[in-house]
Amino acid sequence: MTRVARLPRYLAATLALAAAAAAQAAPPPPPAALQGAREIAALPDGAWLALDKKALRLLGADGREHARLALRGQQLDTRPAPHGALAVVLDADTQRTLALTVDTQAMTLTTRSAVESPAFPVEASCLYRDGQGLDHLFVVADDGLAEQWLLGTGPARLVRRLALPPQTQACRVDDAGGWLYAQEEDAGVWAYRAEAEGASRRRAVALVGPLGPLRGGVQAMALLPGGLATVDGRGRLQLWRESDGRWRTAGKPQPTGARGGIEALAASADASSLLLAWRDEKDGRWSSTSRPWAPPAARTQLPVVHAVAQTDPVPRFGDAADDPAIWVHPGDATKSLVLGTNKKQGLFVYGLDGRQRQALEAGRLNNVDIRQGLRFGALTLDLALATQRDEKALAVFTIAADGTLADAGRVTTGLDDVYGTCLYAPQAGGLEALVNDKDGRVERIRIEATAGADGRPQFSGRVVQRFRLQTQPEGCVADDQTGRLFIGEEDRGVWALSLADTGPAPKLELVLKVGGLLQADVEGLALYHDRKAGRSWLVVSSQGNDSYLVAEAAPPWRVRGAFRVGLNAEAGIDGASETDGLETTSAPLGAALPRGALVVQDGHKRLPDGAQNFKIVDWREVERVLDLN
The missing domain is CATH 2.120.10.30 (TolB, C-terminal domain)
Structure with a gap:
């Protein structure tokens, strides 16, 4: 032998x-x-x-x-x-x-x-x-x-x-x-x-x-x-x-x-x-x-954080799980929820322990985002909106005070291949959705809600702005406090623009360019608002090297570093890789997550093999490895 x-x-x-x-x-x-x-x-x-x-x-x-x-x-x-x-x-x-x-x-x-x-x-x-x-x-x-x-x-x-x-x-x-x-x-x-x-x-x-x-x-x-x-x-x-x-x-x-x-x-x-x-x-x-024989130069290793919990796998194999969102319970933060899209089935709801709480069969949902405490006249609502690719629309879900979600209808778009979305709640009130198409087009839609005859809210939308990127976008995140939108162009980087500019050609600034720590595809984007320190961080999924980049969410957009989510051997939770969507919150989520959390989609479930899921990371781990304090 x-x-x-x-x-x-x-x-x-x-x-x-x-x-x-x-x-x-x-x-x-x-x-x-x-x-x-x-x-x-x-x-x-x-x-x-x-x-x-x-x-x-x-x-x-x-x-x-x-x-x-x-x-x-x-x-x-x-x-x-x-x-x-x-x-x-x-x-x-x-x-x-x-x-x-x-x-x-x-x-x-x-x-x-x-x-x-x-x-x-x-x-x-x-x-x-x-x-x-x-x-x-x-x-x-x-x-x-x-x-x-x-x-x-x-x-x-x-x-x-x-x-x-x-x-x-x-x-x-x-x-x-x-x-x-x-x-x-x-x-x-x-x-x-x-x-x-x-x-x-x-x-x-x-x-x-x-x-x-x-x-x-x-x-x-x-x-x-x-x-x-x-x-x-x-x-x-x-x-x-x-x-x-x-x-x-x-x-x-x-x-x-x-x-x-x-x-x-x-x-x-x-x-x-x-x-x-x-x-x-x-x-x-x-x-x-x-x-x-000259040995090779030592390879740079990114710092590693570990997930403290993971969600149940989605009940579909292949490229299924995509984008998470976080809903913070108004009375008991430990009862907060993670929402995750399944591109082959609908929207899934998980507790902070990762256990599935709800499954809403809404079809091919891609990106999802949440805003809470929205006022529409006499209505006060917590809403989640997700792109529905087959219907070329936004799927609207209401979230009750106890965290129960309900499918509340659709808002149509003028796009052919609806892809990514994020929500913007202006300081003046109301709700807007930024929706993009694979061909680079972006629609900004004003969401309206009224009480129907049965007492349930009815939703509609009107386009208030259209613009486009040169190539395929997906992930985006809006900063409600500054009125700034960050949008990722997968092969080029992350752009920033002012949402006060409502014209057809808003001024775009390339704040993070693909190269170095940021490797295409640029996927999920999220903002972490550190209210105690009075600053915000932009978190980006760098899919090309299975990592996550953190930069200042204000000029001069200084990059603070990048990290990976590694295998947590003690908890039996694998790492995360090929991440599509991600989300953060700085809201305290109980004793285990006092500084909030980062949630990332995992493109390859291991330990053992399985369908894709989402990983929950204690934000303190990110602060520690990148020295953000």
Whole structure:
């Protein structure tokens, strides 16, 4: 069976430890007691793990054995840990993946079950340590069926299922680059996103001819800092460097001393050089060579906040959930609600605990917004308006004092493909809706309400302004206090304009341009009014890099930073990615959310896989990571 060498590394510890040990002196070669081991792994303090046919052994730097675990194991992988390492190994008899705490000071092995036997025979497995420092395990079947599990002190939890190439013989994860490498023996090496959040991606790294330079399949691979080393079926060793998801040839060292085929390959690097080692399939001897190699520059990591709650998934799969809004209960803020649109079904209502309270089957709703305490003559109403795409209209919902919603009718528009919307409650009173079309047209509609014969309010609207953007908009938010509208043009950025300008060509100012922290598509927009500090923040969904940008909502529109919503392992809530709509409130929502909340749509439900939903974030987390106070 083709395998990846786990760690016959002569000059350094495992690749996972290489970054931390980059400037340190190289450790001595493996002791003679490791000869004959199928897989080996270098550990801190000069210790070694050796996986033989019948046992996993822990050896000291002098080669003396200190601990042993009897098993018929395979697929050894490690990551650094306090006082030693985390190791995983697959028990070939039970198909359970075991996790081991390796203490290189006490020289002990402590074992527990990491992942029970899955519903398929495991052919490959590998560890992944994400940007939050959480450990994951990938297990892969021969037919490519794969699962990603979150490891921890308790039982492992399934994060997601994914499809890797059939006949995947081995896998390895570049933690820093975020790439999961899958070795398909007859086709080559592929790279997948190791991060569970976001859309799946696959890239070709090194393929077998005629599509690539490999000949006779791929026999082995090893991680390099910022790249990969491969050996093909003709024994040719080749190095690859990765940059922005592309791999380019970075050298072809000539293996020496190999009388048979190369069955295993390993690599290690320090601050300026790379050591490659290979095992001869015929006699089991190891040979090595070194060459200059510059590690890649460290990648910038955005700060991470965590959701404290999440809503029930919408009852439709695919691209369904879209935009949230927040209704603040007038008497008890803990009874406030999150409204969320389902583009395949209607409007859903959730408590702050995420439990669904109502479902209003109103059809293909896209964006939704709320205003409370609106006065229309003798009527005082809380209203939610949402774009109804099939009817080319605004769907109007009334919200009772206890939070019960009712479908109250439609207000027609003159648009062909109704898309985004936001509400504006002028200081002089009344309500207006800004509605946009995918072709860039925007209508500003004055909403009117009167009491019907049955006592129920009746709604109508009239267009008071029309203007357009050059390309597709969607998200928008109006500042009732300043009379300013922010509207996102998905591929260009965020525009601001004064709603006092009611002409057909209002003056638009591009206040946030796509580039840097803000990556297209520009999606949801929201305002957080910090009344205590007397300032407001504009929050933008930067869909292109699964993050959220925060800027001052007044000139000079200074950007304060960006963040991601990461996995909350303690609460069992996954992160958020590919966010469409979002909303904020600064209203205290009880002891758990004293500074209000941020609610974001999650485009990819994980932990485990499921239909899309909405995540609720304590605003204090945003203030903390961006130092907004």
